[in-house]
Amino acid sequence: MATGIGSLPGIDIAEAQRVVLGELPALPHLPELPARGPGADLIGRTCGLLVELPVQVYTGRWQVAARPGRDLRRARDLMERDLDQLAEQAEEYAGLFKIQAAGPLSLAASIELPIGGRMLRDPGAVRDLAGSLAEGLRGHVEAVARRLPRASVLLQLDEPSLPAVLAGRIPTESGLGTHRPVEPGEARSLLSTIIEATGVPIVVHCCAPDVPLELLRSTGAVGVALDLSLITELDPLGEALDAGLGLLAGAAPTTASAGHAPTSAEVADRVRTLWDRLGFPRRRLAEQVVVTPACGLAGATSEYARAVLAACRDAGRRLSEE
Structure with a gap:
């Protein structure tokens, strides 16, 4: 499963809502458009x-x-x-x-x-x-x-x-x-x-x-949403997850660092790598983790934002099929 954090680029709420409903069908959200x-x-x-x-x-x-x-x-x-x-x-x-x-x-x-x-x-x-x-x-x-x-x-x-x-x-x-x-x-x-x-x-x-x-x-x-790149200590996160807390895993960068959006395989691998380091069985991953961008996407281009949401969606599917 995947969702967005909240903010998207642009000022057209109708288009933003279409993007969210289309790219995140399992867990859509109400878009925020701060550019307005x-x-x-x-x-x-x-x-x-x-x-x-x-x-x-x-x-x-x-x-x-x-x-x-x-x-x-x-x-x-x-x-x-x-x-x-x-x-x-x-x-x-x-x-x-x-x-x-x-x-x-x-x-x-x-x-x-x-x-x-x-x-x-x-x-x-x-x-x-x-x-x-x-x-x-x-x-x-x-x-x-x-x-x-x-x-x-x-x-x-x-x-x-x-x-x-x-x-x-x-x-x-x-x-x-x-x-x-x-x-x-x-x-x-x-x-x-x-x-x-x-x-x-x-x-x-x-x-x-x-x-x-x-x-x-x-x-x-019931859960926390975190930027995976900012996690430095695994023990507190492991204890929270072991107690049943859900994780919205911010695994996709909010802006293009290499000139393009990450692939779904790259996003899924970031989540999977963290999960394995925590030592939890893979079967629990899809039950407890939702894939998201690292944070809001207001600073991205419309094309990049849409590509990132699609990559998160497909990464969630990859992880649920393992």
Whole structure:
């Protein structure tokens, strides 16, 4: 099986959805097209889902606002159009369908407070943000389910900043200091708030080194999405997989390093090699692993993005036939 991480190049949601449904028939996802501008990026898209927590774009950053305004309306309008397009193309789809949103820690590290500084500086504000996000994602899941009545929803929480948040590496506005490190117990609680509220299986995606796998497993997430090129220690991953955690294996580069997309054989070999190094039997691979690109594909050409999704799809088939 294979899927995408989320973002794709271009601004045509109808074409992006056709590509995803065509190339990833076993586990398609709702495309994100950040080239459309603020409100289409991961953070802005997720801000549009927040409940009773208005935001706006100020000096190029998302910031808590006094009342809903143009930026928030735009983010919500884009999502509504995307969901309507999804219903038009995939209303009869029956299977697992993936949607994506920023997780509470990365969101708190990205949104500014009205008085300046990121929400991360205020533990109370972070808890309010997580509660707002939980309610918004519950509604988002329901909106997708209404449009795809025969499908089952899988939610991916994108947490690219999670390791930096835990380590206290998020810079302050001046750049001269860093925000407080968030304790693992606090991070676990924030993520669990989302997982418990949505009522659907959740995978956590983190395209950074030093992903806290044990913490993520303890939240109730069913899987993790990782860039295989950033894995340096096998033991934590082996322990998580042995405990039953699923792996979305980012095995295909997001841009062309040799002038062309990887072949399905090359992608499958990267996944297979890691699995063998972990020492698990091959028969478990197809049951526990989904093949993906290493991260989002917004920076790729349309041709490369499509070729990578096809390579992941065919790599998943190769691995399932072994």
